[in-house]
Amino acid sequence: MRSRMLSWLRDWRFVAVEAAASVVSVVLFCVGLTLLPLMLITGGVLLMPEVVKALRSWSDSARLRIGRRRGEVITGTPAALSPGSSIDERLRFAFSRSAGRDALWLTVHALPVLFVSLTVVSIPLGVVSSLAVPFYWYLVPADDPLRVPYPVTSWALAATMPLIAAAYALVSWWLIPATARLLSGLSARLLTAPEVSRLAARVDALTLSRAAALDAHGAELRRIERDLHDGAQNRLVNVVMMLGIAERALETGAGDVSAPLQRAQEAAAEALAGLRRTVHDIYPPILDELGLEGALASLAGRSIVPCTLEATDIGRVPAAVESASYFVVAEALTNISKHSRATRAVVRVTREGDRLRIAVEDDGVGGAIERPGGGFAGIRRRLEAFEGAMSLDSPVGGPTSLRTELPCGS
Template sequence: MSGASVRRWWRALRWLAVELGAGLGSFLFLFVCLVISPLLVLSGGWLLVPVVVVPLRRWADLARERTARRVPIESAYSPIPPSPSFADRLRLAFSRSTGRDLVWLLGHGTIAPLASLLSIALPFAAVNALLVPAYWYLAPADDPISSPFPVTSWGAAAWSPLVAIGYALLAWWVIPGVAFVLRRAQARILSPSHKARLAARVTALTASRAAALDAQSAELRRIERDLHDGAQNRLVNVVMMLGIAERSLETNPDDALPQLQRAQEMAMDALSGLRTAVHDIYPPILDELGLECALAAVAGRSAVPCSLDTSSLRRVPAAVESAAYFVVAEAVTNLNKYSRATRALISVESDTSAMVESVRIVVEDDGVGGAHERPGGGIAGIRRRAEAFEGTLQLTSPQGGPTNMRVELPCGW
């Protein structure tokens, strides 16, 4: 009996103990679902569908975390709209994912507790059988100790250690076996089918493509607006000043020089605006010095003191670097405009724990809070950039602060 085998047995025993408690929770959840189910056929009962499905998904996700060993178990849930219609609620109630979770809940609330309890009872039965010779004679004659046969004499008690050995051997083999079977069964039920994974992938790709097109359209509109309101207007002024200087050369040459100097200054302003527009399309510092130095430059220009942590950041594809740069730049812009914060923390790191590496961006400040997403705003732009990479944005900003923004950008490699 090696140390690795003992540790494996203890892990199986602990897992079964946890599943026993979780199975009792699933049984209560199943009971609530059975009580609520008649209400779904009533008018207005469909309003309860998200109330049941959302906690069911969370409970199933917890089971996925407990069941997964090395590779996480995907959930492949379709997103629930913020204000679901009747058709959305109907589709949610009869979706494959909801049916899969309900099948798992039924088995986990009935079979798993019973199998876990019987398995966990074996080592306790072995200990009890081993101690029977020490206390069998204290039991009343009409209610003798049974382990597993009635012990009414010292001769019968002498067999108890052999029974204890049998229970121990049975526990040694049964507990890892039951844990393995339950774990495999849970993983199989909770894992989405190949068709569901493909459908979820297609949905995600469609959403990311739409987000990428939206982000591209918004970026083109911003560039057009910057060129029209900035460099174009300045160049028009330069042309006008050169025209005035030309007429001055014909009528009053002494006034031409100051006008040419003003035209030169306007041309320099127009050149500076063009450089800014080009810089905003793709900052050259990303190519020259990399994402860490570019983010350091953004943090250094902030009016609010920012602490930047990029110690765990690895080199990622150029498109992801560009998106991460603009996410941080937009977040810092919003921070300076609205937060009234005294300090901020920016953390950008590579996350390699999942199957697909991603860049995690966290921006925190001690400001007044109350930040929210509005159409056409900076946070909406950050969300569009994240969704273009099938990423996510989470914003927590209660009134009074603090504000915490978390962005995940999958690298796709």
């Protein structure tokens, strides 16, 4: 009996939480209805995607809540609005299939669920109210008697109130669990993306990640070509010129050849150093020697801003993921040293299942933003090639927190 009572209390609490949550849904529903007519003017076009973002966050929280209730993972259709998106991308996001499904759930959650949950959750209060009637019914004016559920005008009618309380208790004993099952089942059905939608979203994500990988590959090739052209190639040209000068000096016996040979040797050494830097930027050898944790420790140790590395039991991950993670931290620490005016930085690396999470934080002045072609945009592009994600939180005044996530295999 005790376990059944505890189960009933959990069901009542769930219905009460859904009643409170449905009030928030009503607010979002009203905001959406207000903005729809404004879509013909600029304000609606600009605001609707932001409302859909809020709706997405709200529906994701409902997925977590309903999932905990049902003991399962409820997955929606992946959808996100990247910073700096164009008007077309914002409109596609606002009127996507996933947004429509979330809007359908919001409509149901805002209207029927609010009425049903408030009605059902208040039934147990009728038990308390009915039991209290015999103690104060006679204090109420005779021309305006209590009506619970019929007018109580005598002691005889007041004596029937415990029976009414028992009726309320029986109804609530059956109705509360049934309503909890109904609300959780209905919400789960509306919030779970159909298999076709999940597959379509997966195909879209793979297409985007492939495009990002090609873009990142192209950008990397252009960078390598630029480094070779501006660095090693120019120095090798100098080597050839110095050797040519030395050769003509030897043929004519016109002068000392040690000076051009010395300059040729120095240019060759510089060219070799440049080639080593280029090879290092493609895949740092330190990753092979020390693994990701050791390589990041080396980065933290070389950082201009004092940096602490917190990483344990990362293990080995695919070489491409190690390389991407290394350059993410390297770029983040470079940004900190150049722009943040920070006095300390922290790099936290954790591995949870098949996800590698990296957080880089500093105590600088903040105000960092993601600009097209900037360092953070490069980090995002590199991560998207692996279907990774990045978030940047940098309020003016600091602190700045960069969080990234990469799939790394199980």
